[in-house]
Amino acid sequence: MSRNKICTKCHIEKDEFLFSFRNKVKDIRHKSCKMCQAVTQKVYAAKNKELIAEKRKKYRAKRYEIDSQWKARAMMKFRKDNPESVRRASIKYDEAHREQKREYSVVYSAEYRELHKDRVNA
Numbered sequence: 425m426s427r428n429k430i431c432t433k434c435h436i437e438k439d440e441f442l443f444s445f446r447n448k449v450k451d452i453r454h455k456s457c458k459m460c461q462a463v464t465q466k467v468y469a470a471k472n473k474e475l476i477a478e479k480r481k482k483y484r485a486k487r488y489e490i491d492s493q494w495k496a497r498a499m500m501k502f503r504k505d506n507p508e509s510v511r512r513a514s515i516k517y518d519e520a521h522r523e524q525k526r527e528y529s530v531v532y533s534a535e536y537r538e539l540h541k542d543r544v545n546a
């Protein structure tokens with residue numbers, strides 16, 4: 425059983441589940457529908473892009489000031505919580521640099537042989 429509600433923004437009558445909860449316990453829903461809220465959110469974000477970025481930056485700076493080890497600890501926690509993704513990342517790194525390593529060793533050994541021609545051939 426679903427009730428219908430008229431959105432105060434688009435004035436379209438919609439199923440109640442298309443309105444997100446404002447208070448789930450009291451069964452109170454927002455006056456505007458989810459679509460209108462998403463649009464409002466998007467418009468707000470676009471209008472306040474700099475403000476939001478600034479806020480985020482300030483938050484990070486503050487967080488860092490309070491706890492300079494925060495970043496390191498967050499990284500450590502990530503590693504602990506995501507051993508699989510850390511392992512995969514390191515494999516990816518190895519794969520990406522394998523070619524480079526091989527080239528380096530080829531160049532190096534060629535150079536080595538050139539430099540120590542007498543000894544190598546002896």
Ligand SMILES: [Zn+2]
Binds near residue numbers: 434435456458
């Ligand atoms: Zn609406």
